[in-house]
Amino acid sequence: MKTIALLTWKSINNRRSSALLTVFTVAISMLLLLGVERIRTQAKDSFANTISNTDLIVGARSGEVNLLLYSVFRIGNATNNIDWQSYQKLAGQADVKWSIPISLGDSHRGFRVMGTNTDYFKFYQYGNRQALQFDSGQPFAQLFDTVIGADVARKLGYSVGSKIIIAHGISDKSFTRHDNLPFKVVGILAPTGTPVDKTVHLSLAAIEALHSGWNPAGNVGTSKNQHQPTFHPEQITAFMLGLKSKIKTFSVQRKINNYPTEPLTAIMPGVALHQLWSMMSIAEQALLAISGFVVVAGLLGMLSCLLTSLQERRREMAILRAMGARPGHIFALLVAEATLITAAGISLGVSFLYLLLAAIAPLINSRFGISIESASISTHELKLIVTVLLGGMLIGLIPAFRAYRQSLADGMTIRI
Amino acid sequence: MATLANMTMNILELDNLTYSWPKRQQLSIDIEHFALQQGQKLFIKGPSGSGKSTLLNLLTGIIPANSGSSIKVLGQQLCEMSGARRDKFRADHIGYIFQQFNLIPYLSVIDNVLLPCRFSSSRADRVAADPKQQARKLLSKLKLSDMDILTPVSALSIGQQQRVAAARALIGSPELIIADEPSSALDHDTRSAFIELLMQECQSSGATLIFVSHDPSLESLFDRSVQLQDINLQGVTQ
Ligand SMILES: Nc1ncnc2c1ncn2[C@@H]1O[C@H](COP(=O)(O)OP(=O)(O)OP(=O)(O)O)[C@@H](O)[C@H]1O
Ligand SMILES: [Mg+2]
Numbered sequence: 001m002k003t004i005a006l007l008t009w010k011s012i013n014n015r016r017s018s019a020l021l022t023v024f025t026v027a028i029s030m031l032l033l034l035g036v037e038r039i040r041t042q043a044k045d046s047f048a049n050t051i052s053n054t055d056l057i058v059g060a061r062s063g064e065v066n067l068l069l070y071s072v073f074r075i076g077n078a079t080n081n082i083d084w085q086s087y088q089k090l091a092g093q094a095d096v097k098w099s100i101p102i103s104l105g106d107s108h109r110g111f112r113v114m115g116t117n118t119d120y121f122k123f124y125q126y127g128n129r130q131a132l133q134f135d136s137g138q139p140f141a142q143l144f145d146t147v148i149g150a151d152v153a154r155k156l157g158y159s160v161g162s163k164i165i166i167a168h169g170i171s172d173k174s175f176t177r178h179d180n181l182p183f184k185v186v187g188i189l190a191p192t193g194t195p196v197d198k199t200v201h202l203s204l205a206a207i208e209a210l211h212s213g214w215n216p217a218g219n220v221g222t223s224k225n226q227h228q229p230t231f232h233p234e235q236i237t238a239f240m241l242g243l244k245s246k247i248k249t250f251s252v253q254r255k256i257n258n259y260p261t262e263p264l265t266a267i268m269p270g271v272a273l274h275q276l277w278s279m280m281s282i283a284e285q286a287l288l289a290i291s292g293f294v295v296v297a298g299l300l301g302m303l304s305c306l307l308t309s310l311q312e313r314r315r316e317m318a319i320l321r322a323m324g325a326r327p328g329h330i331f332a333l334l335v336a337e338a339t340l341i342t343a344a345g346i347s348l349g350v351s352f353l354y355l356l357l358a359a360i361a362p363l364i365n366s367r368f369g370i371s372i373e374s375a376s377i378s379t380h381e382l383k384l385i386v387t388v389l390l391g392g393m394l395i396g397l398i399p400a401f402r403a404y405r406q407s408l409a410d411g412m413t414i415r416i
Numbered sequence: 417m418a419t420l421a422n423m424t425m426n427i428l429e430l431d432n433l434t435y436s437w438p439k440r441q442q443l444s445i446d447i448e449h450f451a452l453q454q455g456q457k458l459f460i461k462g463p464s465g466s467g468k469s470t471l472l473n474l475l476t477g478i479i480p481a482n483s484g485s486s487i488k489v490l491g492q493q494l495c496e497m498s499g500a501r502r503d504k505f506r507a508d509h510i511g512y513i514f515q516q517f518n519l520i521p522y523l524s525v526i527d528n529v530l531l532p533c534r535f536s537s538s539r540a541d542r543v544a545a546d547p548k549q550q551a552r553k554l555l556s557k558l559k560l561s562d563m564d565i566l567t568p569v570s571a572l573s574i575g576q577q578q579r580v581a582a583a584r585a586l587i588g589s590p591e592l593i594i595a596d597e598p599s600s601a602l603d604h605d606t607r608s609a610f611i612e613l614l615m616q617e618c619q620s621s622g623a624t625l626i627f628v629s630h631d632p633s634l635e636s637l638f639d640r641s642v643q644l645q646d647i648n649l650q651g652v653t654q
Contacts, residue, residue, distance in 0.1 A: 324506050
């Protein structure tokens with residue numbers, strides 16, 4: 001009703017400062033809720049986007065999550081290696097379109113080193129089927145060439161042409177750095193927002209050289225065509241497979257899992273990612289619960305504000321009743337106030353969110369390669385917003401009911 | 417029924433009116449019979465606690481009387497109406513002035529005056545094409561200057577506030593004006609001036625006035641005066 005809308009607006013306007021404060025409280029709690037929700041979904045998305053278009057990942061027999069963690073996220077270690085012969089045999093199957101062998105276990109100044117071949121730059125995909133891109137340089141060609149991820153280049157200040165030392169072993173402080181070999185950065189990958197950014201890529205032959213203890217001391221950088229012994233990998237840590245037809249995934253997986261020569265595990269990355277994410281969902285839920293409580297606190301703040309105002313407004317209610325207002329009008333007046341405050345708080349909170357996103361998006365994009373698009377409100381977020389709005393209206397029922405009772409009891413008697 | 421042919425029609429008729437506040441055994445109001453003619457100016461006096469305000473709450477239909485009571489206002493039986501209909505009836509036919517603190521602090525003088533028109537379409541209809549103009553006219557008749565009209569209501573003197581309240585009660589020409597001790601906070605001269613202005617306006621709009629006060633010195637200004645205890649058999653005294 002128009003009258004109630006007008007009275008609501010004027011009465012809130014009259015209590016501007018306390019109303020504004022309440023609106024702010026609701027806005028900030030809304031910002032937090034939506035912000036956490038955005039981060040949660042973005043994290044989930046970017047998590048699911050870590051690897052794309054790979055049908056199977058194969059490693060020594062272990063748990064699915066463990067295999068996923070070390071092969072894709074570079075977390076933890078393989079329990080065992082895969083024989084080069086086995087890899088060649090399995091990757092050579094008729095159903096296989098492409099394969100990427102990877103060899104892990106070394107590090108460079110806190111970043112994991114991964115041995116692979118140039119197929120990696122051709123076939124590895126992340127996000128929505130995005131291939132790796134070079135920011136500068138090209139894939140490795142020589143034995144001591146290395147291609148580094150965007151984070152490695154940024155954090156360590158490397159550029160194409162930089163000479164780096166790579167240690168054998170994972171710990172940086174390790175004293176097994178006896179096999180320190182001089183490598184040259186020949187390529188830097190564009191940011192992907194995945195663990196690729198934090199990886200130093202070598203050829204499998206270089207990894208082999210690292211491990212065999214070959215030391216080219218004295219020859220460093222003197223000549224490109226120096227005599228080098230040829231290194232063949234004997235073992236790798238894992239490999240990734242792309243199949244010609246997705247339908248074959250299960251049969252190939254079964255075949256690998258039953259491979260007689262050595263115990264292997266083949267996983268479908270999507271399934272394993274899902275498993276891993278559900279393991280982390282407790283933390284995610286906790287975060288959501290906390291922001292939920294902040295919203296509740298915001299709405300309770302509004303409740304206390306409305307209840308305090310009620311006592312001073314008994315006179316106003318009696319006047320309205322005398323003018324012909326029904327108790328229902330009084331009820332509606334307070335529900336409308338609660339609704340207006342909540343709605344204003346929500347709108348302000350959403351504007352804050354977009355302002356914040358606009359402010360930090362370029363920063364995040366250049367730093368982490370994650371593009372946080374200022375996407376419009378998703379249906380899920382809309383549900384949250386509607387829930388909060390309904391919550392605000394519901395809370396408004398408390399002072400409304402009280403005012404209703406009061407105005408019935410007081411009638412037109414003004415009580416102060 | 418409200419046939420205008422009968423000049424001595426009763427605007428108000430009470431029969432066997434009883435009322436007791438919830439959780440009180442004693443009756444606050446017990447009136448066997450009382451009638452008021454249209455156009456009269458009635459003064460009701462009675463000491464504090466005698467039930468004056470309670471009676472007005474009943475006449476305006478804010479609170480429902482005990483069953484078996486009869487309250488006829490403008491020929492209509494309030495006791496048979498639903499709460500919502502009584503609220504509408506009050507909005508349409510009754511202008512009300514409180515003892516003090518009459519105005520809603522967050523509305524302007526004009527918006528305060530126009531408040532009854534927002535709750536009653538028939539009063540809005542009776543106001544000419546431009547309700548704001550009508551409000552200003554009433555306010556100036558009640559000796560409020562254009563300056564006063566633009567002042568926030570909380571900055572008006574009590575006497576000015578009461579005149580704004582009178583304008584509000586009069587707007588849309590309701591048939592019955594009820595005032596519950598509207599002048600007790602005013603000094604003697606202001607009080608007389610206020611009551612005279614109020615009476616003039618009631619006269620010109622043809623409204624009936626019921627004025628309640630515990631101050632017997634005002635009695636002489638009215639057509640008719642009753643002592644509440646004389647009609648109220650159960651007058652509560654404290
Ligand atoms: N809302 C209420 N609830 C319960 N009892 C009430 C209520 N209002 C009034 N009463 C009681 O009804 C009786 C009459 O009160 P009322 O307010 O009608 O007196 P009054 O004549 O208007 O007094 P005053 O001159 O002080 O305004 C009193 O005993 C009072 O305590
Ligand atoms: Mg009273």
